[in-house]
Amino acid sequence: MPVTDGDLEFRAATETVDLQRVDLADKIFGRPRFIHDLVFDGMLHARIVRPPNPGAHFLNAPIDEALTLPGVRKIIAEGDFVAIIAEREGQAERAATFLATKAKWSGVTTLPEQAELSSWIRAQPTKTTKVRQENANHLHGEGHTTLKATYTKPFVAHGSIAPSCGIAIFDGHRLEVWSSSQGVFRLRTAMARALNLEVVNVVVQHVEGAGSYGHNGADDAAFEAALLAMRLPGKHIRIQWSRADELIWEPFGPAMVSDVEATLDQDGMITDWSSQVWSNGHAGRPGYTIANGFLSEAHLNGVSELPASADLPASASYGAARNAEPGYEIDRIDVTAHHLLSMPIRSSALRSLGAHHNIFAIESFMDELANTAGRDPLTFRLAQLSDPRARAVLTAVAEAADWGQAMPANIGRGIAYARYKNRGAYCAVIADVEAEERVKIKRLTIAVDVGRVISADGVRNQIEGGAIQSSSWTLHEQVRFDRERITSSDWETYPILHFSEVPRVDVHLIGGPDEASLGAGEATQGPVPAAIGNALFDLLGLRLRHLPFTQENIVAAIEGQ
Template sequence: MGPDEAVVVRAAELVRKAARWAEHDSLPAEDELDKFLRTGPHETITVADDGEDPPAGRVVRATYSRPFVAHASMAPSCGIAVWRGPGRVDVWSHSQGVFPLARAIAGALGLEAEAVRVEHAENAGCYGHNAADDAAFDAVLLARAVPGTPVQVLWSRQDELAWAPFGSAMTADVAATLSPEGLLSSWEYDVYSQGHTARPGYAGVPGLLSATLLDPPAIYPAAVDPPAAAGAGSTRNALPGYDLPRRRITGHRLIESPIRSSAMRGLGAYLNVFAIESFLDEASAAAGRDPLEFRLAHLSDPRGRRVLETAAEAAGWGRPRDDGVGLGLGYARYKGRGAYCAVVAEVEAETEVRVRRLHIAVDVGLVVNPDGVRNQIEGGATQSASWTLVERVRFDRRQVTSDTWESYPILRFSQTPAIDVTVIDSAEPSLGAGEAAQGPTAAAIANAVAAAIDVRVRDLPLTTEAIIAAINRDT
């Protein structure tokens, strides 16, 4: 800590190099995340159970997964604090919740709630819960040592990528029965995940990283999930938006974990929609039916049908394609009660996967700001494409290793697809546009890859290595 940033950074680097940490093997094996998520213990979440046994018929099964994902904001987290004393502190933070952060700081330090004032300041945004709150608390701890002196804490890029909360890894099992008519006659779905919120104050604890290093250290429970009324977490969009009989849908939230997870855009909807929509393509192939026609045969909601048909028409669904080029569909109504979104991806798969174009149709009810809707959908689709194609948190048994842009790549400008968004006119009540495109985009890309190379990749991201592993699995 000091008045010259450059000097402080050099000193911190010297300390970092000289430090010897009492590390031990506490993290799961990176290539065994599926096993880690299933081992438990779990909270069991029943989403739907129609109480009927599956009928006789052809059974189709598959398992899908995603790794841990980082926020990877362009700028790392920052916080400023002034310890006014005695027992009073002012804080400036880009936290998404300044009042919960103030209460968490007070709780962690045993202060009166009114003694902590947090003011929001603009900085790099995020898509849920990043390290903004942690950086603010770091500043408070340092400011306490020098009362009256403003203290700024700026995390490094390495700190941000290695220590901020992650979007949880997830895995899902899907099983369904096909009737002789080629329709789904039962549906079973089990999703395994860590919780999706560890924001300050979750589960009745402050939830601030540095508090675990104080004496005595804070001990925090694993991340929890929002209640179903607030959109759920692990089971968000686990209930398909189709007309399906004999449903059994269950979530399994891990209640012990050494890896901190919290809110990431879409929470569990990203993996759940990816799994459901990928499986629908696999089921349609087993039934010998076109993926679009198969979806429409199970969808009576006219607004859902309209976005699917609109996106498909815009993409020229059913047209001849060059070798190595595929079209794929993805559809969902976000949270089951929000915006309707359908995506058709055009993908070229040769030495690597390249998404040429995304055709998106969205119904958000009465549109107040059409440009704002398109911006939200385009941004969400672009971010989803990055998650789907390249993003993955890497770690060994002791620490996160993907702490640079080289080891944690995001989609480059040269790799981003062209995006066409059709906003459907509607007189229905307005719905939020944010996060609606995340899951459908992932599913559309994966389904397009399968159409292009006739190989189903069920584990994200869709890297060359993942495709080779899928080829080896099928041979």
Template sequence: MNVPVILDRRSVLAGAGALIVSFSMSEAFAQDQTPPAAAPPHPPSLPGSLKDAPLLDSWVRIDADGSITVFTGKAELGQGFKTAFQQIAAEELDVPFASLKVITADTGLTADEGYTSGSQSTQYSGTAIQNAAAQVRELLVAEAARRLNLPVENFRTESGAVIAPDGQRFGYGDLVADDMLHVQAQPKSKLKNPATYKVMGQPVPRVDIPAKVTGGEAYVQDMRLPGMVHARIVRPPSYGAELTECDTSAVEKLPGFVKVVRDGNFLAVVAQKEFQAIKAMKLLSAAAKWKEKPSLPKQDDLLRVLTGLKSNDSTIFQQSNPSATGQKTIEAIYTRPYQAHGSIGPSCAIAQLVDGAMTVWTHTQGVYPDRQGIAEMLKVPPASVRLIHVEGSGCYGHNGADDAAADAALIARALPGMPVRVQWSREQEHAWEPFGPAMVTKLKASLDGNGKIADWNFDVWTNTHSMRPGGAGSMLAAQHMAQPFAVPEPKPIPLPAGGGDRNAIPIYKFPNAQVVHHFIPAMPVRVSAMRALGAYHNVFSIESFMDELASAAAADPVEFRLKHLEDQRGRDVIEKAAQGFGWRKGQKAPPDRGFGFAFARYKSLAAYCAIATEVEVNRETGRPRLVRAVAAVDSGQVVNPDGLINQIEGAILQSMSWTLYEAVTFDDTRITSIDWQTYPILRFNSVPENIEVHIINRPGLPFLGSGETGQGPAAASIANAIADATGKRLRDLPLTRKKIKDAIDA
């Protein structure tokens, strides 16, 4: 797709053919009235997101001319799932890959699938599309059978047509009639036999890449609407700062000036051209006087800061078997700083108010919840606000996208009719995005006489890992208005997925185990969801500690893990990664190098991933270098192996960057990591020599989300390799050159 999808409902419904299959409009309108959290009472047995949107034509539409459109409420964030969904639909519908198109998140067109997060797109939306497509195909076959009055068993499908026993072909477009697809999905579908797959399981090239590598319109940043004006925000210098004075007279004299929009502590300027807006922002910034107050905790002492805050404690897992007793006990504390999503493209949104209807083009991960928040902020009914997802720069969680959408809507309200484009600056993205929360984990375990873990205690302290909108109070613009919306009460994400306690419950089997989640409501630093949520640090902690225990038991780290793991699919990925890496018991890494291993099943219910790494440590400087990584992954039935490999490679490199380099910094008042000087991330000179990803395909088994499964294992594997190379265990993220050097020199 060369241009962002900017269709309205009418043009889609009008379609190309004469016969119009009605899109489930009543359903869409019904959703307008209900908050997204309250799902309608549908049979719980429907697969994937069909649970929430059970009408088949919410997912698949076929026009009289045979053209096919697939809808998903999920947003393409650069993971490539749009291509994967097209593969799934093409496979189950039995049509050529290129003959259908996929429309993504748009409150005017697609089902409410909440957020695109948690590696759930394929697992939920993909499953819905797979089943919807299979059921649509069944309906089409049944229709052809009805017309010829023959049993359905005698028909087959091929390339967008149903073929009768005598070879007669019925194009899908000819078969579809009225509201044939406007029916409830069934719990069971006649899915294809994986052995016959033609499109699924193939490394089909991504549909979005050609535009991205030729300068096509590929991002919301690239959209240019007629008469569009450019807005820039002047954010407060720190959390809670109050605008005391702002002389706008100089700004108003600038060429191209359109408007200053001020509402309490919300301050923005609009100009005709983009660079005019930037100049105006700089001038306005200089004119704005703020009253700041120190409110930030001590950055260097997060352990005490977090464990010192009031927490709501809950034991989320307990198991006891008094017959198993430990003989040798070890303890360790691991910490993770606040970390930034660090999108390469700062957040951007376009909004336009026409005849009381607000349209916002945004790279949000949740068009429906975001619409809810914006409607509340503007004090208008949700039905008068439409959010259309257009791809942005990769976000890796809740970055500034939703805030930029709210900014654009607030400014556009002041300039009716004009499309207003808001582009955040690099400094704003870095200072104002909600960060991945800091975390502390405390582990304690004992080994029995046979070198097996007899008891296991795990405590995790952290904030909520999702402050995503739903209400206006989650958005900066609404917080900064003269009549501000209060930040909503933070809530933990319930298990089994969990938030800060995601992956806190070990996958290993221990006779005695206790896991306690210390949920900290107070948020001194703005936080929300960042790729893998708590799983990144929890897996880093568990898998580092497993190595510490293996070392105490004088056992090989891989063997030690297998000794405590019953889950066969988990065992398989561990063995595959070890084998691909050339892991051998009793091995010794070359001088100044170390080998590391780690494993997890993301959320305990999504994809399995094991990663072995080789790290070199320069003993003089302390500088670590990831030399190579070998991963094995099981994400159930594979849709697009190359897409999966791309995700895992990316997870390893991103996690390596988090793990070795990254920490948000602040003084007592301001965030001080506000660009790439002060928040360094991976650059090319630290990229490893090689990354190898082995896929264990499970034909016919459910799709398992895999976009975040690599984050935790990569971190722990690297930490374990550093420990192997230096003989020193580092437990405080990030594992910087300086910390490694200090450990070596100690």
């Protein structure tokens, strides 16, 4: 196809111009632009009285007494769904607190034992998928050395800094909703079904909110606002979740377990690879399930356990099996994914889906294999790669970080690489870490090839943000629970990375405008934890296979050596 003047102008622009951020001034100066800032004349405020634990069913509460509280306009108690609508937000909050302390509930869904989560995951009924199988009849039968390892990831919250919010109004025929949902069209269809409305009579307008990074509570808040608006037509109803609502009731990123086995020949090359991964589905957003995909829809219908999340097919680059296939050239390979069919702890899409865990497992295991083969981790990877773009990001990150230099005695260094979805952006990461009382990431050096770049500043923002979020997952984040309820309900019990812990992040963009754009938003999520874990092995001689790298898990790894 001939190159036009327009093509040349586009290339010149994309190579030299960063697109200006039109949103920054409002955010820096605190001007209203988020859904939480929306105000409509006569708008009413709502709060939900949540059950004390999953599976609890509403028995009774002093609703008549609560109706006498200042500002309360309406109380809805249907099935296990209990909500207050009031004139002002504080009035709704006080009435909800009053009812929460007085309400009687029965029943409970038994949650797994957290300390035995990996065993519980393996024991659940599953739907099994062969992700890739080539020359797998005689796996691990003739090699020189065979290694095995197991890697795990806990449930992880989205951790949006602002809780979810939704606003809706119903005029008796048409429902209008404001939401920060990532999928307004799917949300519209799912709400119409759940509320028995024609889709053409539902409008969902997107308004910016806190980062959701997948499927957080935003869809549920929108549905709750819509449900309450239909119970009180003609008024804008605003619902805002609390921090506890968000950390207890949102859908989490699923816990995952992987078994990996590989064989090396006498030259230290990988000849055989087999792996299995177990996970809940990563597609629980309303619309993927036929009914009860919304939290309050399930409560309205008295459902004890939400339907298990669906998972994505190969055509959508999988969910649990995303990046489960190693991106290296290996003759004999067998990769299997097990999708759990029970879901007592609600889970769905979190940034990068299964790729975060799968790349962590693969790239940690690649370092274990390199160590066994007596090879440099970078050289070992390059020996199994012929894709020039994959080799280029590894070479670029090594040059940028001066891989191979002597490091101070208190600093460990690790490397990891992946091509997101096995067809998206190429990303290589080198992590420099220290570990005294706790793990501290000093520097992340990242080389990324996203193809044609429209805005270099935008790509760097995505790569840096993803790396910092993944660092937080790696060092701190895990949902905690007992046999009856989620117990991590605030920033003390669900800590995230502090500003004082944010590492230096150096991003190097390679590639050029002749390549197709590949996307940048989730490329770093998997390589970062693997690079950090590999750096800790370099520093401590300790292999960490279970996220996050907390003091508790490090001590367990020491005791398990």
